[in-house]
Amino acid sequence: MDWYLSILNSARETARRQSYEGARWPKHVGPDGRESPSDIGALLVWQQPHPLYLLELLHRALPESRRAELVTRFAELVEETARFMTAFVEERSGTYHLPAPVMPAQEFYDARTTEDPTFELAYW
Numbered sequence: 001m002d003w004y005l006s007i008l009n010s011a012r013e014t015a016r017r018q019s020y021e022g023a024r025w026p027k028h029v030g031p032d033g034r035e036s037p038s039d040i041g042a043l044l045v046w047q048q049p050h051p052l053y054l055l056e057l058l059h060r061a062l063p064e065s066r067r068a069e070l071v072t073r074f075a076e077l078v079e080e081t082a083r084f085m086t087a088f089v090e091e092r093s094g095t096y097h098l099p100a101p102v103m104p105a106q107e108f109y110d111a112r113t114t115e116d117p118t119f120e121l122a123y124w
Helices: 002-006 008-017 050-061 064-088 118-123
Strands: 090-092 095-097
Touching: 002 008, 002 064, 008 064, 050 064
Parallel strands: none
Antiparallel strands: 090 095
């Protein structure tokens, strides 16, 4: 989880460059968090909930006496992840959608017309 903290500013910059709030977590990266060139990577969102899910698993695994420390340490990461996730979705008629352009995990659909891909929608 420290890796996510180490690239938090880079993830914020990615979100900002794409006109979103929060932190957009990369795909296709090295240890320094720098994204490799990719026609697909910038359109993927399935990796976005990973830090939240991983922190939830850690929270459940820790003894209650250590949970507050985890929450404090990663609060900013959770907040910035959630900010991007809420900025990315689109509300239409009271329903939230994962709008185009988005590349599903299968990586072979047309990102320009794909919306609400099943895996991403369920994981989101």
